[in-house]
Amino acid sequence: MSRRDRPYQQMKSLDILFGDSQAVAQMVPISAICLPQQQPRRYFDPSAMQELVESVRQHGVLQPLLVRSRSDDQYELVAGERRYRAAKEVQLAEVPVVIRELSDEEAMQLSLIENLCREDLNPVEETEGILQLLALRLGSDVADVTPLLYKMKNAADKHDEFRHNVMPNSEAQLVEEVFTSLGLMTWESFVKNRLPLLNLPEDILAALRHGLIAYTKAKAIARLKDEVARKELLSAAINENLSLSEITARLKGTLPPSQPDERKERIETTIRRVKQARVWEDQHKWSRLEALLAEIEVLLDS
Secondary structure, rough: OOOOOOOHEEEEEEEHOOOOOOOOEEEEEEEEEEEOOOOOOOOHHHHHHHHHHHHHHHHHOOOOOOEEOOOOOEEEEOOHHHHHHHHHOOOOOOEEEEOOOOOHHHHHHHHHHHHHHOOOHHHHHHHHHHHHHHHHHHHHHHHHHHHHHHHHHHHHOOOOOHHHHHHHHHHHHHHHHHHHHHOOOHHHHHHHHHHHHHHHHHHHHHHHHOOOOHHHHHHHHHOOHHHHHHHHHHHHHHHOOOOHHHHHHHHHHHOOOOOOOHHHHHHHHHHHHHHHHHHOOOHHHHHHHHHHHHHHHHHHHH
């Protein structure tokens, strides 16, 4: 199932929750729709946005926007900001909408779910969006979610009595439910691979937000502690479209040699990622991995 399919599956289940499973779209003036004060989405890929604009120009808005009523006879947009912006761009007078009566929390939750399931959402916004969604579901501040996730991770890693005191509680169960419903990754993978990106230098975070560089490349560049050298490498990686191996090669002369513990952690991390990705179920990936495994086995036997 692609990400584009997930938001509508989520929306269907929430239709039942809000008692509106037979909602019918209606046309309203686009001038009567306003954006919410809190918007989960901050960046829109220009090329993807232009494609949508051209589609709306030719065919109109095919998927209704989700809005909620306001006290001033206006409507607040809940989901469908890209379609809304495209309709404004081509100067449509009216757009199809589904109107629901939603609380602030329900509106934000629906908006977050829709955005998290978009294919073009960058990893920074996805990470921040998941933290916001968890905060809403837990009834806490975003700042309190990260410590809870690390507490769960530490408890799971220790495999001791403390784990049994932490994992079954309602907060931990709710966290697991959120990640299961999104279907994007496990909470363990989120803690291991996504939370650290929020600690990246701001220039690298900005490049990630704008889709200028892949996350794996960004993590490699962030290992450079010298700010000037890091900015130069980041610029080169973007402008010259450097591969990860080319970035790693340029880093070799500037980074200290890896310590044994770091090497061990890298191997263990790779093994975990292979298992989580279930690479053996993808024939193309397995063929490549099988060849690499054969080389490793020869190396170990030599």
